Amino acid sequence: xxxxxxxxxxxxxxGVGKTFQRGGRRTTALSGVDxxxxxxxxxxxxxxxxxxxxxxxxxxxxxxxxxxGTAEVNGHQVKGPSAERGMMFQSPMLFPWLTTxxxxxxxPKAQRRWRRSAPTxxxxxxxxxxxILTTVGLAGFEDAYPKExxxxxxHRAAFARAIISRPSVLLMDEPFGALDALTRAKMxxxxxxxxxxxQITIVxxxxxxxxxxxxxxxVCVMGGRPxxxxxxxxxxxxxxxxxxxxxxxEFLGIKRRxxxxxxxxxxGRGRRQPVGATSAEDRR
Amino acid sequence: MTAIDINVADxxxxxxEAGEETVDLAAQRRRARRARLHRTALKITGVLxxxxxxxxxxxxxxxxxxxxxxxxxxxxxxxxLNRPYPAASDPLWKDIVVSGRRILIGFVLxxxxxxxxxxxxxxxxxxxxMIDPVIELTRPxxxxxxxxxxxxxxxxxxxxxxxxxxxxxxxxxxxxxVAALDGVPPELxxxxxxxxxxxxxxxxxxxxxxxxxxxxxxxxxxxxxAWTSIVAVEMIAATSGVGFLxxxxxxxxxxxxxxxxxxxxxxxxxxxxxxxxxxxRLADPSRPVSE
Numbered sequence: 001x002x003x004x005x006x007x008x009x010x011x012x013x014x015g016v017g018k019t020f021q022r023g024g025r026r027t028t029a030l031s032g033v034d035x036x037x038x039x040x041x042x043x044x045x046x047x048x049x050x051x052x053x054x055x056x057x058x059x060x061x062x063x064x065x066x067x068x069g070t071a072e073v074n075g076h077q078v079k080g081p082s083a084e085r086g087m088m089f090q091s092p093m094l095f096p097w098l099t100t101x102x103x104x105x106x107x108p109k110a111q112r113r114w115r116r117s118a119p120t121x122x123x124x125x126x127x128x129x130x131x132i133l134t135t136v137g138l139a140g141f142e143d144a145y146p147k148e149x150x151x152x153x154x155h156r157a158a159f160a161r162a163i164i165s166r167p168s169v170l171l172m173d174e175p176f177g178a179l180d181a182l183t184r185a186k187m188x189x190x191x192x193x194x195x196x197x198x199q200i201t202i203v204x205x206x207x208x209x210x211x212x213x214x215x216x217x218x219v220c221v222m223g224g225r226p227x228x229x230x231x232x233x234x235x236x237x238x239x240x241x242x243x244x245x246x247x248x249x250e251f252l253g254i255k256r257r258x259x260x261x262x263x264x265x266x267x268g269r270g271r272r273q274p275v276g277a278t279s280a281e282d283r284r
Numbered sequence: 285m286t287a288i289d290i291n292v293a294d295x296x297x298x299x300x301e302a303g304e305e306t307v308d309l310a311a312q313r314r315r316a317r318r319a320r321l322h323r324t325a326l327k328i329t330g331v332l333x334x335x336x337x338x339x340x341x342x343x344x345x346x347x348x349x350x351x352x353x354x355x356x357x358x359x360x361x362x363x364x365l366n367r368p369y370p371a372a373s374d375p376l377w378k379d380i381v382v383s384g385r386r387i388l389i390g391f392v393l394x395x396x397x398x399x400x401x402x403x404x405x406x407x408x409x410x411x412x413x414m415i416d417p418v419i420e421l422t423r424p425x426x427x428x429x430x431x432x433x434x435x436x437x438x439x440x441x442x443x444x445x446x447x448x449x450x451x452x453x454x455x456x457x458x459x460x461x462v463a464a465l466d467g468v469p470p471e472l473x474x475x476x477x478x479x480x481x482x483x484x485x486x487x488x489x490x491x492x493x494x495x496x497x498x499x500x501x502x503x504x505x506x507x508x509x510a511w512t513s514i515v516a517v518e519m520i521a522a523t524s525g526v527g528f529l530x531x532x533x534x535x536x537x538x539x540x541x542x543x544x545x546x547x548x549x550x551x552x553x554x555x556x557x558x559x560x561x562x563x564x565r566l567a568d569p570s571r572p573v574s575e
Contacts, residue, residue, distance in 0.1 A: 063474050083480025093475045097493060097568055110481035110489070137301045141309065145569050150307050152300075165480060190300035 003038055010074055010201055011037035011060065011169055017068030017226075018055055029055045031226035033069070037169065037203060042195055044212035045205045045229075047222035048262065053205045056222075057171050060203065061087045074168045083111055086167035088175045092158035094146040101142040104129045104161045111165065124164060136160045136194070152183045156190060163194070169201045177206075185243060188214060192240060209258050213251060214241055221261050231261050352540040361544035369533070369541060374524060380548050383518065383525040386442065387510050387556075390449025395503055397450070398457020403492065405458070406465040419455050427452040427513045431520055440521040445514060452513045456506040457499070464498025465491060497568040504560050511553050 013035040020027045030052040037043050045053040058064035059071055062081040071078040073085055081087075094103050108114040108124035115123040133142055136156040146154055155175065162170060176184045192215065195202060206212050212219045219233045237250055245251055335354050342353040352360070364376045405412040427448055434444035468491050476490040477483075518527025526545050533541035 061474070061478055063477070081474065081477035083478070085478060087475065087478035089471045089475065091471070093469070093471050095472070095490065095494075097496075106476070106481075106489075107479035110476065110479060110485050141307070144307075144309050148307070148309060148312055153307065161479065171478075186300040193300060 003040075006075060007039040009036045009072075010039045010041075011035065011203065012072045013056070013060070013069070014071075015069035016056070016059060016066055016071055018052070018059065018064065018066045028226035030059075030066075031068075031228055033228050035220065035229060037201060039168075039201055040199050042202045042204065042215055042217045044216035044219045045203065045222055046207065046209065046212040046219050046258065046262075047227075048207060050227075051222040051224075052227035053207075053222045054173055055227075057087075057173050057203060057205050060169075061085055061171050063087075083107055083165045084168050086162035086165070086170045088155075088158055088162050088170065088172045090174050090177050092146070092154040094154055094158055094161070096146050099143045099145055100133065100138055100149070100157050101126070101129055103146070103157060104133060104164055106161060107165045113165075129160075129164065132160045132164055133157075135197070136190075150183075151179055152186055152190075155179070155187055159191075159194065163198060163200065169203060172202060172204045174205055174207070176211075189242065191215065196240065209255055209262070210246060213237070213254050213258070214243075214246065219258065221258060223262065233258060349537055349539055352543065357540045357543045357547065360540040361547060364541065364544065369529075369538075376529065376544065376548060379524060379526045379529045379545075380552055383514055383527065383549075384552055386445045386525065387449055387514050389442075390446040391453055391503075391507070391510055393446070394450040394453035394506070395457050398454050398502075399461050399499060401454075402458045402461025403465065406462050407487075412462070415458070419458060423455045423459070427509070428516045431517050434517075435521050440523075444521070445517050445525075448513050448517050449510050452509045453506040456509070457502050460502025460505070461495065461499055464495035464502070467498060468494040497564060500560055500564045500567060504557060504564075507553065507556055507560065511549060515549065 013033055016030060016033045017028065018030040020029055033052075033056060035043075035056075045056060047053045055064060059066045060073065060078060062078050062085065076084070078085070094100075095106065098106065105114060105124070105126070113123050115125050117125060130139075130142060133139060136159060138153060138157060138160070141149060141153065141157075146157070149157065158175075176187045179187060188211065191202075194200070202215075204212075204215060206215075213235055216235050219235060220229045221231045221233065222228065223230045233254065235254060237245060237248075237254075338351075339354045342348075342351045342356075345351045348356055361376070366375045366377055368375050401415070405415055430448060430451055431444075434447055438444040438447060472494060473486055473490055476486040481489065514525070515527035515530070518525035519531045522528045526549055530542050530545040533539075533545060
């Protein structure tokens with residue numbers, strides 16, 4: 001696929017810095033971060049707790065204001081939250097008083113793009129909602145409330161809700177962190193499947209090395225103090241990927257390399273020390 | 285990535301769906317309904333046991349001026365429902381309507397005010413810091429302590445009764461509104477914003493909406509207090525209402541009429557609470573049916 005220069009820099013972060021101020025103490029959570037993401041790319045932000053990866057994601061989402069640098073998505077400066085940048089959180093955050101169908105329709109309704117019928121390119125109808133629910137495997141559960149769904153189903157509903165407005169980028173903040181191992185594996189497969197299907201651009205925050213290699217086209221390892229992107233590692237494994245790939249030598253090689261970045265051998269002290277100790281971010 | 289478009293269609297037998305823990309919606313809802321029925325049966329049993337104990341007590345005492353039997357009480361209740369009883373000119377249903385009206389007027393005003401003030405306090409910190417101590421200072425005071433003051437200020441008309449209800453209900457509604465809004469996870473609001481909702485849309489459709497169950501729970505809590513207040517003030521300064529009826533009947537030692545009044549209050553407040561619970565179920569359909 002040929003990308004235009006603008007598409008090659010769909011997400012463009014230049015020199016972004018963020019300082020938190022609490023009780024007169026200033027903590028620099030991020031400093032001089034540069035990141036570009038191309039259209040259709042799957043980028044993972046990997047790092048230990050407090051390395052600023054969620055901070056960066058929240059800045060991109062427009063949830064968190066930033067003082068230094070610029071963050072642009074699709075040529076627009078990020079100034080606040082927008083439907084153009086979809087976001088998924090660690091828990092699905094479905095609205096408990098709405099059915100699955102109503103949850104998915106929330107975005108279009110809030111943006112006044114909801115039409116009962118007579119669809120145009122800019123509007124969404126009930127048929128669109130049902131179609132996407134079928135795609136994510138929730139046919140038959142359109143009228144169920146979130147409490148009635150299983151853990152994986154809730155995440156898939158949240159995915160449908162985030163994707164229905166076709167955002168230019170989907171930001172995911174450790175979305176599967178709270179799931180059990182099996183559901184989590186299924187959700188990773190689901191996400192890869194959907195990513196190929198919808199050709200979405202994804203920025204995915206995780207602290208799980210394997211997850212980042214399995215999913216990403218590129219892994220940005222974060223750490224340091226003040227935190228930033230320490231190294232970008234392109235993942236040149238074939239697609240589609242699956243759990244069988246986890247044991248291949250190539251996979252293990254990348255895994256070892258990333259681990260060495262995150263936990264370098266410190267000579268003379270004989271023990272491993274993680275990069276990027278805690279900052280204020282995760283204590284928020 | 286060019287080859288993907290072609291591959292996806294036949295590859296798409298979603299592996300991520302295989303072996304998914306099955307969720308049978310119909311069965312789940314059937315189970316919930318059965319559990320609800322079961323619980324209703326138990327509730328009725330509880331009430332029957334209470335009535336049985338009362339009947340046995342009445343049989344043992346065998347003096348209807350101290351403890352009339354169940355059927356004596358209920359026939360009195362039915363008898364005086366639309367007939368004026370001795371020492372008063374109004375039938376029972378009128379007293380119930382009078383008391384119910386006083387409560388509803390005060391309650392609706394207090395709930396509206398409480399939600400409004402609570403939301404304002406939640407969205408504007410300085411206001412919260414200012415009003416919080418006022419509530420903390422006045423909340424422990426029993427509303428009944430204000431009755432003499434209210435009589436001095438407003439006489440013995442309808443106004444002091446309504447004001448008394450407001451005094452009791454308003455602080456509870458403010459506190460529960462603020463607490464309910466505090467309890468809405470910030471991610472829910474962020475989520476709505478990233479779905480394209482404006483700040484105002486989010487306030488009404490997400491934050492206040494998410495707080496509704498907590499607000500209704502506050503309404504249920506304060507409803508009990510409202511009945512206490514109204515009966516007390518009707519006993520002290522009124523010529524109508526169920527409280528007045530009970531006091532009058534007590535003065536004339538008509539025990540079965542006293543009990544009829546009490547039961548009437550019980551039934552009416554049960555109806556009010558059932559209404560609020562219905563609202564709660566509407567507001568929060570995914571709530572487990574435990575309450």
